[in-house]
Amino acid sequence: MTSAKSLVLLWHRCLGIFLAVSFAIALPGCSISQFQTKAADVPQIVESILSDINTFNYALNQSATNIFGLTFQGLIDTHGVTGEIIPALAESWQISDDKLKIVFTLREGLKWSDGEPLTTDDVVFTYNDIYLNPEIPTDSRDILRVGKSRALPTVRKIDQRRVEFSVPEPFAPFLRSTGLPILPAHVLKESVKTKDSEGNPTFLTMWGVDTDPEDIIVNGPYKLKLYRTSQRVVYDRNPYYWKKDEQGNQQPYIERVIWEIVESTDSSFLQFRSGGLDALGVSAQFYSLLKQEEKKGNFTIHIGGPTLSSSFISFNLNTGSRDGQPLVDPIKSRWFNTLEFRQAVAYAIDRQSMLNNLYRGLGAPQYSNLPVQSPYYLSPEKGLPVYDYNPEKAKKLLLKAGFNYNDEGELLDSQDNRVRFTLMTNAGNKLREAMGAQIKQDLSKIGIQVDFTPIAFN
Incomplete structure (x- = not known):
């Protein structure tokens, strides 16, 4: 796994307002002029996302791209x-x-x-x-x-x-x-108590993306104003949000947030450079170029340190079935559920090359699913096992687990099945697409064929 440093790039014209917000806002954004409103002069910030929203119902959501970070809070x-x-x-x-x-x-x-x-x-x-x-x-x-x-x-x-x-x-x-x-x-x-014709709670069909935004009742800093598929999401400040500053002023200070839906991180980058974006999450591939343009472009790049997230591979370990059919191909399921197989994959990925070539050194290897800020994080110095790049050790683990190699160097399982699987990520995220390409190349060195397929999430 790798963990990137948080890079946020802001226009000076909205910097003071943006920094006053006391909660995390999902980055990035797009063209202000495309959203016409009678209250065009309200403090607002325009960002971007790479895919559509798939539900307004938190309990049913399975997508990382969602409205809930701005609209709901917990205890x-x-x-x-x-x-x-x-x-x-x-x-x-x-x-x-x-x-x-x-x-x-x-x-x-x-x-x-x-x-x-x-x-x-x-x-x-x-x-x-x-x-x-x-x-x-x-x-x-x-x-x-x-x-x-x-x-x-x-x-x-x-x-x-x-x-x-x-x-x-x-x-x-x-x-x-x-x-x-x-x-x-x-x-x-009432929707939890009421059943449909099949005996399921009608809650399961509540708050789909076709719901009138005015009907989405929230408790977070913003409420949903407008959603247009493949175009934009608009939020207005929740007038009943509990948080105020020391002087009693309503927070957040920014009254409107607009997410433009774009097709790729390249599109976000171009929109920002043309002046259509107020904020951008800066990927490592654009950092050097933007750093050179910082003064000329009237923006500031802030490096916020390690993020709370990481990039990782997750194998489908589900051994269940539906309608008598296994959810995962039993042959692949045996590989994925073999500890040595997963360890071999970990040893075969060259994280340092990934950090050097893709992150331009703006990151660090991460060997835990917990962020370094977590009180439960265990560092390698204190005993966390690490998987430094070692393809020879990966091959030995595979042989120990019963795998073998044919004359062409292709990895076979104990039943002589070619070891081949599909790796997916979200299309449009150029950094993840580059990471997937490197993972495919790295695993080919230990005989595994990876079919890398970026797909449109949601």
């Missing part, structure tokens, strides 16, 4: 720089001596974007009726599982501002899981 949040847990909808929490209960106290006077009160009834509804409800197919349920037993927590209301979470065993990471967005009971509760 707690994570500081974007330090990784520390910070208050969000909950102003405080108390953990019991036996580490089995957490009592959260909500902020006073919380409201939804339609002005309705936000209380612990919404918290209990969100967890008990949605996230913990087996009739709702949501990935959030797995996030809430506790320890080796994978048991689920229980949630109960104490009063209008206090709610209690109970876990079956002490589990330190659980507190971070309570950052899941809180959803509005007064809007969604």
Whole structure:
């Protein structure tokens, strides 16, 4: 895995406003003139995304490109720089001596974007009726599982501002899981109770992308204003958002956020250089060029240090089936579920060349799925196993696991099946496409054929 440094490039004309925002905004953006509004003079920032939104329903979302970072909050949040847990909808929490209960106290006077009160009834509804409800197919349920037993927590209301979470065993990471967005009971509760003709909750069809944005009730800093497929997403400031500065001024200071939907990171880059973007996440391939144009172009590049994310390969280890058919080809499934196979792939990828050639040195190898800011991160210096580039060691691991090579140097499994699989990423992300091309080349050196296929996400 690799971890990039955070590069944010801003126009001077919006720099003061942008830096005043106290929450993370998904980068980048596109042409202001394309969005006509009667309130054209409001403070706004225009960025870009690479794909369409696929749902306005958080519980059903499976896409990294989504509206929820701007529109919803949970009980707690994570500081974007330090990784520390910070208050969000909950102003405080108390953990019991036996580490089995957490009592959260909500902020006073919380409201939804339609002005309705936000209380612990919404918290209990969100967890008990949605996230913990087996009739709702949501990935959030797995996030809430506790320890080796994978048991689920229980949630109960104490009063209008206090709610209690109970876990079956002490589990330190659980507190971070309570950052899941809180959803509005007064809007969604009936849809959880009501069944369609097939016996499924009508909640499963709620808040699709064809929903009127005015009907999407939120608790975050922004509310959805407009969504046009393959064109743009527009957000307006939520007038009932809880956060204010020390002088009592409503936050966020920026009243409107616009995401233009573009086809590639190259398009974003060109839009920025032509003056159509207010902010851009700077990929390493453009850093040197933009750095030279910094003064002339009237913008500033800020290097924010390591991001909370990383680039990684994930093998499909699902051994389940549907309608009597395996979800993953059983032959490939045997490879993927073999530890030595995955370790060999890790040793075969030349991370340092990737950092030098693709990231231009603006990154660092990462051997953990946890960011370095996490209190649970274990560094290599303190014992974390690392997988430095070593193709010969990769080959030995494969031979040990029962694989073998033919006369052409192609890797075969114990049943003489050619080892070949498909690697996918999102089309339009030029950095990831370049990484995929290098991974394909690196794995070919240990006899594995990779069919690299960038696809349109969503």
